Amino acid sequence: MNIHILGAHNIESKNSRYASFVIDGVLAVDAGALTSGLSFAEQQRLKAVLLTHQHYDHIRDIPALGMNFYLFEKTIEIYTTPPVREVLSAHLLNDVLYPDFTKKPPDKPAILFKTIEAGQPVTIAGYEVLPLTVNHAVPTVGYQITSPDGKKVFITSDTGPNLADCWQQISPDLLIIEVTMLDKWHSFAHQSGHLTPTLLRQELASFHKIKGYLPQVVLKHMNPLDEKAIKAEISAVEKALNTKIRFGREGMQIKI
Numbered sequence: 291m292n293i294h295i296l297g298a299h300n301i302e303s304k305n306s307r308y309a310s311f312v313i314d315g316v317l318a319v320d321a322g323a324l325t326s327g328l329s330f331a332e333q334q335r336l337k338a339v340l341l342t343h344q345h346y347d348h349i350r351d352i353p354a355l356g357m358n359f360y361l362f363e364k365t366i367e368i369y370t371t372p373p374v375r376e377v378l379s380a381h382l383l384n385d386v387l388y389p390d391f392t393k394k395p396p397d398k399p400a401i402l403f404k405t406i407e408a409g410q411p412v413t414i415a416g417y418e419v420l421p422l423t424v425n426h427a428v429p430t431v432g433y434q435i436t437s438p439d440g441k442k443v444f445i446t447s448d449t450g451p452n453l454a455d456c457w458q459q460i461s462p463d464l465l466i467i468e469v470t471m472l473d474k475w476h477s478f479a480h481q482s483g484h485l486t487p488t489l490l491r492q493e494l495a496s497f498h499k500i501k502g503y504l505p506q507v508v509l510k511h512m513n514p515l516d517e518k519a520i521k522a523e524i525s526a527v528e529k530a531l532n533t534k535i536r537f538g539r540e541g542m543q544i545k546i
């Protein structure tokens with residue numbers, strides 16, 4: 291399995307992009323950097339996009355992807371929970387902000403929404419996909435994706451602490467998990483449903499206690515303005531857990 295990180299940060303600039311990951315060139319998770327991060331040929335290879343939640347930094351490229359697939363004369367499948375689909379239909383693909391590509395063109399619309407439910411596994415393009423509820427400010431799922439040869443990645447999406455229920459249901463080789471802000475923002479992290487380095491340490495310790503191992507860990511959704519200081523706090527976490535933790539970055543390819 292190859293995981294291509296298109297966007298690894300929570301704010302955007304020339305050098306930092308919103309959340310987007312592509313598995314083996316065919317399965318995308320979140321759309322914060324899908325059109326800006328992939329060529330037209332790469333976009334046309336996509337079989338499906340899985341959305342984790344409705345926040346702008348995770349769905350931003352959906353209207354652009356709709357326009358591209360309209361002009362490619364192809365259909366892209368977008369998997370979401372019902373609340374995310376409702377928000378996209380009401381606010382983005384509403385024929386006001388941009389065309390409703392779920393109806394255009396009428397005979398073969400550019401976007402086909404598919405509904406997923408937390409806890410219900412589905413097979414998409416040969417991959418087993420398990421959406422699981424995580425703890426964020428709006429309804430959010432993380433995804434465990436299992437390739438046909440049995441490799442597993444879990445992408446948490448944005449989440450706060452207390453992920454023990456998730457850990458019980460997954461067994462990833464690779465965990466892509468968020469760390470958004472520094473330890474000094476502990477209260478705000480709790481309130482907004484995000485992790486700090488110390489909260490990450492507690493979640494990884496909980497994973498180890500429940501599963502008896504730690505997977506490879508790659509971080510995402512960092513605030514780039516504080517990334518250097520976050521790195522210093524994460525090195526203390528590495529020492530405490532005696533494990534290596536990598537920072538995701540735009541363009542990174544991870545093989546498992």
Ligand SMILES: [Zn+2]
Nearest residue numbers: 343345426448
């Ligand atoms: Zn969010």
Ligand SMILES: [Zn+2]
Nearest residue numbers: 300345347448
């Ligand atoms: Zn986010």
